Amino acid sequence: MRTPHGQVETPTFMPVGTRGTVKGLTPRDLRETGAGLVLGNTYHLYLRPGVDVIRGAGGLHAFTGWNGPMLTDSGGYQVFSLSKIRKLSEEGVEFASVYDGSSHFFTPELTTRAQEDLGADIAMVLDECPPADASREYHAESLRRTARWARRCKEAHTRQDQALFGIVQGGLFGDLRSESLERTLEIGFSGYAVGGLSVGEPGEKMLDVLSKVSPELPSEKPRYFMGIGDPVGILEVISLGVDMFDCVLPTRLARHGSALTAEGRINLKNARYRTDFGPLDPECSCEACAGYSRAYLSHLCRENELLGHRLITLHNVTFVSELCRMARENIKAGSYEKWVRAWIGRYEGRIASGTE
């Protein structure tokens, strides 16, 4: 995938830079993790520090110092998951800021304009993200409104150097997903995302829906699955043809002292790591694994030290990026399914054997 800020090899994991920073990491660190694309959250950036500030800096690239490829979401997901909705209408959605309760009104035109000001390489349409357990009627009504919003986004979008992606919704209803897909394809976008599937649905149903939607997405356009970041889930959605995915999981886990390793997820606060002088993940060459012991990282995590958050975040993002690199290699070599079975067996086997 080519972007104005460089080429991205897919499939690729996008670390989430919620407030214009991937928790504790500098752009230099992010380069070292091997991350291709970085995601910025329009909801947060719109509220803090404000799009005017970022535009004044020359855009999100200049503001944050990350000069690689970047994607911004539209803020739809955060509006519906973080905020109290004051009024949802055809025109847009009025919500209360998660920061101070102040009222804001997002329309497709506003979020498109905001994303043009942020200036990421890829922008997203404004969508409604209904709760997974909303009724069929609600999902049907919602996906049609999302499609109308998507059309307005496309009409409002003016930057030639920025791609705009559509989003397929429809909950867990196969026929509604098909309808959403059809309506979104009809408008026509540079890439397509599948939304609303990682908001608490059981994994199997999610994969079932994705397995029906994914093959219908045009193979020459990037396919973006929104909100997955656990290693096994990543490998499963790659199997279904997904090119891009994002999730706060690797960075959020890190701040709780949980590290991803080839032999499963480990919680560094566990007593056993207190005197474990081996590297965090012997197969990883990131700064955290090369320079420190599990015992030291365990100490930092137990004491809630900034350096612990920073180093484990660096490792977890590196781990997921490296997983994607191995996936790409095995896809090229035609050995993906075989490799995945072995990889997951080892990763989950270690969990099952009770070491975590």
Next chain:
Amino acid sequence: MRTPHGQVETPTFMPVGTRGTVKGLTPRDLRETGAGLVLGNTYHLYLRPGVDVIRGAGGLHAFTGWNGPMLTDSGGYQVFSLSKIRKLSEEGVEFASVYDGSSHFFTPELTTRAQEDLGADIAMVLDECPPADASREYHAESLRRTARWARRCKEAHTRQDQALFGIVQGGLFGDLRSESLERTLEIGFSGYAVGGLSVGEPGEKMLDVLSKVSPELPSEKPRYFMGIGDPVGILEVISLGVDMFDCVLPTRLARHGSALTAEGRINLKNARYRTDFGPLDPECSCEACAGYSRAYLSHLCRENELLGHRLITLHNVTFVSELCRMARENIKAGSYEKWVRAWIGRYEGRIASGTE
């Protein structure tokens, strides 16, 4: 000053690595700040993760990855400032851990042994740090006990590759300082610290006492002034012949969004920095100043983002290290007093002119 982990140019500021980490910085970052010596706190490390763990790792250098010169304090200051004292006796001091209230008993022999296990290049004797406003009688009794403890520390100290420094106490009483000095010199140490002067005393009295003690300290041994880290204070104690000093100020300020600059201290949370797209300190070449704007750093600090703490910490430590480098240069050139007057004028002028 030569140490087993390298040479240190003096005067030098020691950033404080309280719990085996200088808040948010890696050893590589610390190298980049130009810091010569790093200080570790025996009190904290003894309680968390425990000296056994650090000994198991091969010492504090191996545990933390910092392979440059290091000094550990004895824990005396923290025992008397952070902990509830359960019992102070000739033998030692029983105190309640600041972490969990558990009881611990520090003796000169124990803190010396602990510091040998930590393995820093320089260890300190166990001293009592009475409150500044303690009575003359109390200070007299205390300094004599501290001197007896110092002798026991020296007798307990066995590592040939580790220097042991004595500490002069005596509060603000000139004659008691002289007595403490005499008693400490009589025992004989590789270096001498002046303690108990930065625990809330007014600056002038502190400098007055220091100006009497400092010339009496042997000029061929390092002189360490405990607990100063504001730029003006640093320059003043250097004028009085001090070689080493430490303070949490530069790192603590950073976590509150305050940055040291050549034109004074600025609080990045102030509204005026929200859209200030210039560098943090145009005269500094650290990563924070070279790569980011005040507006971005202000955003990070307002949002309490880890990266903000990390970058401002990096800058503040760099700033104080650079100040020491300039001081050394001007001392060599014979222009110290002239340079200091100009430097302080600019630094304080900016504050007085109301920009802070």
